[in-house]
Amino acid sequence: MNLAMNLKEMLDAFRAEFLEKLPSDKAAIMQRATDVLEQEFAYKKFLQLGDSAPDFTLPNAVGKTVRLSDYLSTGPVILTFYRGGWCPYCNLELRAYQQMLPQIQALGASLIAVSPQAPDASLSTAEKNNLAFDVLSDVGSKIAHAYGIAFELPSDLKALYTELNHALPGINGTDDWTLPIPATFVIDQNQRIALAHIDIDYRNRLEPAHAIAKVQRLSRQMTAV
Numbered sequence: 065m066n067l068a069m070n071l072k073e074m075l076d077a078f079r080a081e082f083l084e085k086l087p088s089d090k091a092a093i094m095q096r097a098t099d100v101l102e103q104e105f106a107y108k109k110f111l112q113l114g115d116s117a118p119d120f121t122l123p124n125a126v127g128k129t130v131r132l133s134d135y136l137s138t139g140p141v142i143l144t145f146y147r148g149g150w151c152p153y154c155n156l157e158l159r160a161y162q163q164m165l166p167q168i169q170a171l172g173a174s175l176i177a178v179s180p181q182a183p184d185a186s187l188s189t190a191e192k193n194n195l196a197f198d199v200l201s202d203v204g205s206k207i208a209h210a211y212g213i214a215f216e217l218p219s220d221l222k223a224l225y226t227e228l229n230h231a232l233p234g235i236n237g238t239d240d241w242t243l244p245i246p247a248t249f250v251i252d253q254n255q256r257i258a259l260a261h262i263d264i265d266y267r268n269r270l271e272p273a274h275a276i277a278k279v280q281r282l283s284r285q286m287t288a289v
Contacts, residue, residue, distance in 0.1 A: 113234040119212040122200040125187040139172035145244040149189030182237035208244035251276045
């Protein structure tokens, strides 16, 4: 099975299997948190087509500092925000992008994944998933805030995540419980957003093929100029 072309199918299959094992009271806590978050962000204006993408500088998994605008100097960028290597939905997404990485690079584009994890945790995520693209650490979620997708977990979800060994302060090296809403942006070389996919429900992700299709259109436009 082609993982990248069937990411939604893989996510849905994992979700069904996970819910079979998860006690109903814990599943209710997770669903309630998602519902509340949808209400909180219902009228929020997210970054959209044509907006300027905030530039940033972050460390990658081996501690090297990199800058978004440096990537853009060589071609478009697919920028995806994920919650962390502890999140199975995120790992499925990252592996799907890794499978499509040769196509992305062949188009002269770059792929960047950003999470609030500390660099050591980002390195573990990269190694576990055999990732050959930069996995950046947004410790303190400053970049997620700049992109308008940061939120803090409610108290009952904090307790549940702690019970599940996903206590964010220990993973992210901070005192907060902030996560990004999973989001994917395609950014052109003028630092303009050409595609923005933001879904409040963390179990849903953009198919990598859709991001690549946008990069292909950008490449054709550049060729035509």
